[in-house]
Amino acid sequence: MPKGSNTPVPTTALRVDVGRRSGPGVPDTDASALLLAGGKVRSDDDFVFYNQPAHSSGAVRHEGKRETGGRVTDTLLVDLARVEPGIETVILAASCDGGTFGQVPDLCIEVEDAANGTVAARFDSTGATTETAFVLGEFYRRQGAWKFRAVGQGYSSGLEGLATDYGITVDEPQRTPTPPAAPAAPAPPVAPPVTVPPPVAPPVPSAPPAPVRLTKVTLTKASPSVSLAKQGGTSGTLHVNLNWEVRKQFSGWAGKLGRPVAVHSDLDLDLCALFELTDGRKGVVQALGNAFGALHQPPFIHLDGDDRTGAVASGENLTVNLDHKHLLRRVLVFVTIYEGARSFADLHATVTLRPQHGAPIDFSLDECTVPSTVCALALITNTGGGELVVRREARYLVPERGVSPQRTVDHAYGWGMNWTPGRK
Incomplete structure (x- = not known):
């Protein structure tokens, strides 16, 4: 038009x-x-x-x-x-x-x-x-x-x-402060001033709403890593979101038009996290086996639910407690296909990591061209002193026959855990 x-x-x-x-x-x-x-x-x-x-x-x-x-x-x-x-x-x-x-x-x-x-x-x-x-x-x-x-x-x-x-209050970048002027020459001594009672301070007005923050970080193949500390994400929570949809091509005349449309089926994707603490403890947070984790005690990672169709508006979400970041050695966020599809082909996903304080981090997954049922999304590593670095993985893995997706991603990243079958 x-x-x-x-x-x-x-x-x-x-x-x-x-x-x-x-x-x-x-x-x-x-x-x-x-x-x-x-x-x-x-x-x-x-x-x-x-x-x-x-x-x-x-x-x-x-x-x-x-x-x-x-x-x-x-x-x-x-x-x-x-x-x-x-x-x-x-x-x-x-x-x-x-x-x-x-x-x-x-x-x-x-x-x-x-x-x-x-x-x-x-x-x-x-x-x-x-x-x-x-x-x-x-x-x-x-x-x-x-x-x-x-x-x-x-x-x-x-x-x-x-x-x-349109009336939005924008959070402007901080400017470098003007350097202080050189000190003036000392003044000659004078008589001490007469003490005057200080004026009564006026009431402090309530703080205005926080301005909108427009900054963000997008991870790419060329620039795959970012430090949470450098983005201001040093405390509070880190919210990890996976939002996905199925896109298919119509067959017949509709297919010739090339119009992709969203469809919902019995597809069930699971957002998961392998963790390793600084004391050597290892484990997994996932819906399988109801291992939803905990936010205020080890492993300081919590899965909020299980979106079995992609119809939940907020997708699937993990929360990491950054107040205990010094106890985390590494966290690998990954996604598996529990049922409803043989691979990630035609599935399109966006991963967003939102620190409670600091700029959000996002990236999209490339189109899947292999028969993969597990994808490593992001690796969060403690580089020392509690500083966490997020690295975009976006790595599709193909399990061998008889090997679970969890064991496959464990082997690829050297977690070394023992696995037993589990159910939802």
Whole structure:
């Protein structure tokens, strides 16, 4: 559809894909959404993006990236039925990390029916030069119904400038303080001053809400590691999230159209963690055998549940207690297929590690081309003094006949544990 045009939205449950062609030197791009009342956000909570991935109403959720067929897609799930009455517009934006949109080929936004993958609208953004953020489209109310408009408005001030335009308070990077001036020459002695009672201090106003933090770290093959300490993640918790979906091609005429659609089956993926403590104790945290771990006692790692279909909005989650990081020697986060598939082919996943304090860390898994049922996701290593380093693994492993996925990943990383069969 051309820039400035609009179209009715046929359903309320929608999938918004912001896509681009991948390739060497192409900057990373991120999708985001702003929920507006009177042209502005009501608060910073109305901004949905990689650091704040879900709106409290459930109307918008940032699902994450996937790469397939030479394209990278960042997805927002939108449920217009859950948009609060005071919200008139949902802005759909993209930002560029490490370059400009003039370096991003084939940028587009697609709006799909979340139930069956039918494309309701598509806008191809062309002619970009120095822009680092774009409002690609928007949902807006008109006479009680929702419409989509192709916008195509660029910003050279990045996501920060775009967000600020709509009323978001952005956490600016700290500036280097000005060095103190040279000390002045000593003054001649004077008579001591008359003591005056200090004025009564005015009441201290309540602190304003914390500004939105736009920084993040994306791990890649070229840059696979990051120190949690250098990102400010030295205490509190580390939340590890695996969000996944199944993508299949239709057969027949639908297959010729090349349209992938989300499907749900009996697939059951399990997020797990091998751990080794500094006192030598080793073990596994997983749903199998109800070994969900513990957050405030060894192993200081807890699995919050078992998403057996991929339908749980938050995916599967592990939490690591960073207040006890000095007791952790290493932690390997991995995922296994418990049932429902023979490999990770057609499964697309995003891994996000969110320290309670500090910038989030994320990465996507490459497309699986081997018959793998276990994938090592991230290795967290204590490098000394309690400093933890996260390394992207994204390594698909193929178990030998009769060998479990857990034993396979154990052998690959030299954990040396004894394994017995377990059940959920």
